Amino acid sequence: MKIEVMMFAAAKESVGSDRITLELEQPATSGSLMEQLGQIHPGLKPLLPSCRLAVDDQYVPDDFPLGSHHEIALIPPVSGG
Template sequence: MPREVLLFAAAAELAAARTIAVDLPPAATADDVLAAIGQQVPALAELLPACRLAVDQTFVGPSFSVPAGAELALIPPVSGG
């Protein structure tokens, strides 16, 4: 089932969307999510290596197992302040 991923700033501009839907393998990790984004939304492929994944508004590492129903957000390099 496709999972929604929130996009912001440069990522939203490149994808021309605030959210995208990606198909994930069962028991997907954060790395799987990033790989799926790169394959399914080629416009984001170049920016992806600089991005982090946030699950329920917390950064997670590559091997983090993404729970069903969790909120997924692609976080490009931040520049607040």
């Protein structure tokens, strides 16, 4: 199953794009997506524990089931100043 993930801020800088597409085996969960992101983009690995995954504009737990129809965004921590 193909999943497109929108990237923001430090995650976007790390992967060099505002969107990436991954191929996930079914059944896929938000946790398996995060794990694969770290494997495919090692620069993201240190950032991932602080990131949240949003599916259809809602933060989701690691066991949330994913489908190719979902809008998915990787939300890194926000830094202020």
